[in-house]
Amino acid sequence: MITLGIDTSCDDTSVALVKDTEILGNLVSSHLVHSEYGGVVPEFASRTHTSLLYPMLEGALRTAVITLEEVDLIAATSGPGLLGALLCGLSFAKGLAQASGIPFLAVNHMEGHIYSLYLSHPGLSEPFLALLVSGGHTELILVTAEFSYIELGATLDDACGEAIDKVGKLMGLSYPAGPLMEKLAREADEPIRLPRPHPKDMDFSYSGLKTAVRNYLASHPETKRQDVAAGLQEAAFDHLTDRVTRAVRGYDVEKVGLAGGVAINKRLRAKLEEAGKNFGFSVLFPKDELCTDNAAMIAAAGAARYSRLGASSMDVPAFDRARLGERTA
Ligand code: KG4
Ligand code: ZN
Numbered sequence: 001m002i003t004l005g006i007d008t009s010c011d012d013t014s015v016a017l018v019k020d021t022e023i024l025g026n027l028v029s030s031h032l033v034h035s036e037y038g039g040v041v042p043e044f045a046s047r048t049h050t051s052l053l054y055p056m057l058e059g060a061l062r063t064a065v066i067t068l069e070e071v072d073l074i075a076a077t078s079g080p081g082l083l084g085a086l087l088c089g090l091s092f093a094k095g096l097a098q099a100s101g102i103p104f105l106a107v108n109h110m111e112g113h114i115y116s117l118y119l120s121h122p123g124l125s126e127p128f129l130a131l132l133v134s135g136g137h138t139e140l141i142l143v144t145a146e147f148s149y150i151e152l153g154a155t156l157d158d159a160c161g162e163a164i165d166k167v168g169k170l171m172g173l174s175y176p177a178g179p180l181m182e183k184l185a186r187e188a189d190e191p192i193r194l195p196r197p198h199p200k201d202m203d204f205s206y207s208g209l210k211t212a213v214r215n216y217l218a219s220h221p222e223t224k225r226q227d228v229a230a231g232l233q234e235a236a237f238d239h240l241t242d243r244v245t246r247a248v249r250g251y252d253v254e255k256v257g258l259a260g261g262v263a264i265n266k267r268l269r270a271k272l273e274e275a276g277k278n279f280g281f282s283v284l285f286p287k288d289e290l291c292t293d294n295a296a297m298i299a300a301a302g303a304a305r306y307s308r309l310g311a312s313s314m315d316v317p318a319f320d321r322a323r324l325g326e327r328t329a
Contacts, residue, residue, distance in 0.1 A: 001307070002066065003073045004102075005299025006053070008089030009081030009109045010136060011040045013052040016295035017064040017071070018303065021122045025063030026289060026296040027056050035174045039165070042082045049088035057096075071102055073311075075302020078106035079319035081136070086318035094314055103311040105302040109293075110324045114143060115301035116286035116294075117257040124284070129253050131244055133268075134260035134293075135161035135176060138204045140243055141325050142251055146304065149325030152247050153202030160236055161262045163206035167213045167232050171225055182265050184229035192216055192223060192231030202243045202250075209235055237268045241275045248281050257284040264291040 002024070005016040016026040031048045033041070061068060076093030079086055090106070097104035113132050118124050126148075130141045138155040158166065161178060168177020185191075194212050199205040213232055217223065244256055258272060269285060276283045290297055 001072045001303055002070055003075055003299040003303040003306075004057075004060070004071045005107075005295035005297070005302060006074070006076040006089045006093045007109070007112065007293055007295040007298045008049040008053070008085050009077045009079070010085060010293060011045050012293045013049045013056060013089075014293060014295035014298075015053070015056040015060040016299050017060050017066065018119075018296050018299035020303075021119060021300070023119070023296045024066065025060040026294055027060050027063065028289075028292070028294050029056060037175070039169075039175055040082070042084050045082060046084040046088055049085055053088065053092045068100060068102075071100075073105060073303060073306050074102050075105045075107050075299050075306070077109045077112065077298050078316055079109065080321050081109055083318055083320045086320075090318050098314065103306065104314065105306045106312040106316040107298045107302045107305070108322065108324060109298070110137065110139065110141075111147075112297040112301045113259040114141070114257070115304065116259050116290035116297040117284055118304070119297060119300045120286045120290055121284055124257070127251075127253055128255035128257055128284075129244065129247055129251070130257045130259060131240060132260045133160045133240060133258065133262040135159060135165060137260065138206070138240075139324070140202055140247055142247070142253070146308070151323055151325035152251070153204060153243055154323075155204040155206060156199055157205055157207035158210060160204070160206055160240065161260070163210050163236060164232065164262070166210050167228075170214055170217060171228060176261075178262060178265065181229045181233065182267065184226045185233045185267060188226040188230030189224065190227050191234055192220075192227050194231050194235040196235055196242070197239050202247055204239060204243060206236065206239075209239075233265070233267050237265075237271045240268065241271050244272065245275050245279050248279055254281050255284060256281050259286055259291070261292040264288055
């Protein structure tokens with residue numbers, strides 16, 4: 001089955017074609033317009049999605065060397081994300097489905113990130129823990145069976161990637177700061193020491209860390225940027241690792257999958273792998289091109305849902321917030 005995936009949840013426009021677990025084409029266009037503002041400007045994101053969608057559809061079909069007639073399903077993200085941005089891709093997908101008679105399926109973006117793991121590791125079986133770490137989300141989900149999720153923890157304030165981006169702004173790095181933060185951290189001599197957040201249970205909190213860096217910079221203005229970057233990464237990633245090890249012990253799982261834009265970070269991967277050795281769990285990562293927002297993971301999630309549950313209604317709305325799994329407590 002060939003699925004056309006579309007994701008416009010934030011500031012990347014992505015159009016992909018996926019045949020079963022084979023990615024025929026996965027085009028991602030990251031909007032540069034936001035970098036000079038130090039964060040995403042929602043109206044610019046919507047306008048950019050609108051102008052990119054059609055040429056990117058043509059580009060994806062050319063890359064995959066197929067025609068629209070060969071597509072069996074159109075899957076688009078309906079949320080969570082920026083409402084205006086979501087509406088661009090969702091309306092485009094619905095219009096295309098209506099005009100072509102191809103079935104349509106609405107996909108939850110976070111489920112899409114979980115499918116970046118299934119797509120990268122065909123045959124991946126449940127149960128496993130999914131740690132979703134991006135600019136908009138920090139969530140720990142127990143995947144008990146296909147489409148069955150229990151949310152064990154989520155951020156109480158900033159997302160991990162958002163905190164990295166905000167500290168990057170304080171340090172004068174362009175948005176998004178994650179890649180440069182990782183590069184700077186590798187060149188550190190003496191990482192600054194920052195407090196580790198300790199919110200209750202398996203939740204996350206990153207706003208205090210951001211304030212701690214701001215205060216540190218105010219009282220130590222001469223500190224090398226490399227040492228700040230490394231100190232931030234150590235604290236931010238120790239917090240993630242701490243929650244994962246709690247969940248592994250509490251729920252007796254053997255596999256942990258990392259996903260989302262921050263999942264590409266090598267230091268985070270090393271920390272999780274080290275924790276895996278110490279606590280007896282294996283760690284799975286998505287392919288590099290499936291970490292940041294992309295439509296291949298949306299196509300994969302859409303195809304899985306469609307084959308088990310059928311198409312979505314054309315009335316399905318865009319939504320800015322939603323939990324993927326119910327809280328147990
Ligand atoms: O999943 P994603 O593309 O979009 C959202 O849904 O947010 O994630 C983007 C986030 C940004 O906060 C960005 O700074 C972060 O991923 N990121 C990284 C790295 N590359 C991107 N964070 C740490 N290290 C990286 N190498
Ligand atoms: Zn995302």
